[in-house]
Amino acid sequence: MNFEELILKRQSDRKYLPDPVAKEDVIKCLEAARLSPSACNAQPWKFVVVDDKEKLAEMADAAEGLGMNKFTHGVPVIVAVVLEKMNASAKLGSLVKNKDYCMLDMGMAVEHFCLQAAELGLGTCIMGWFDEKRIAKLLNVPRGKRIPLIISLGYPAAPTRNKVRKPMEEISSWNEY
Numbered sequence: 001m002n003f004e005e006l007i008l009k010r011q012s013d014r015k016y017l018p019d020p021v022a023k024e025d026v027i028k029c030l031e032a033a034r035l036s037p038s039a040c041n042a043q044p045w046k047f048v049v050v051d052d053k054e055k056l057a058e059m060a061d062a063a064e065g066l067g068m069n070k071f072t073h074g075v076p077v078i079v080a081v082v083l084e085k086m087n088a089s090a091k092l093g094s095l096v097k098n099k100d101y102c103m104l105d106m107g108m109a110v111e112h113f114c115l116q117a118a119e120l121g122l123g124t125c126i127m128g129w130f131d132e133k134r135i136a137k138l139l140n141v142p143r144g145k146r147i148p149l150i151i152s153l154g155y156p157a158a159p160t161r162n163k164v165r166k167p168m169e170e171i172s173s174w175n176e177y
């Protein structure tokens with residue numbers, strides 16, 4: 001798969017086969033995230049992989065709400081992405097330039113994870129809608145640490161869709177805004 005094919009392949013999968021995911025494939029996705037860029041190389045993330053059946057059931061309950069994320073029941077792996085502290089230079093840069101570098105960093109690492117998963121034939125869905133406190137408690141995340149995102153991971157049970165996106169003219173311009 002070349003890069004263009006890969007980015008068309010990656011999508012938010014909301015239907016999964018019950019088949020387990022090989023640990024080495026999960027590790028490949030983690031490695032892709034580990035190699036992601038970050039402001040001042042702070043790497044302010046920790047990926048907590050959940051494959052324990054009981055915890056998965058609780059994660060799915062915590063992800064579901066107002067009709068969202070019902071599909072998480074039965075997903076073989078869910079990863080909670082914990083926001084870790086930035087290093088001093090990233091923190092200073094973030095403050096001086098008034099930019100949330102750590103959230104940008106995390107978004108990129110999560111996308112690296114998902115692209116690697118797609119390359120392995122796995123499906124993912126990045127989720128920002130879930131009961132964060134409940135997941136933090138379940139996974140023993142230290143008090144005060146945020147979990148901006150969770151990611152479902154498994155073999156997709158639905159075909160690849162066409163992308164629905166804004167037109168090129170709306171999302172880009174050349175030489176001026």
Ligand SMILES: Cc1cc2nc3c(=O)[nH]c(=O)nc-3n(C[C@H](O)[C@H](O)[C@H](O)COP(=O)(O)O)c2cc1C
Binds near residue numbers: 130149
């Ligand atoms: C930060 C973020 C949060 C998201 N939260 C959810 C979510 O809670 N539930 C869900 O089903 N999809 C969620 N999505 C997936 C988006 O809906 C999806 O990426 C978008 O519609 C584009 O579709 P595609 O990923 O299939 O290309 C989220 C995506 C991002 C990047």
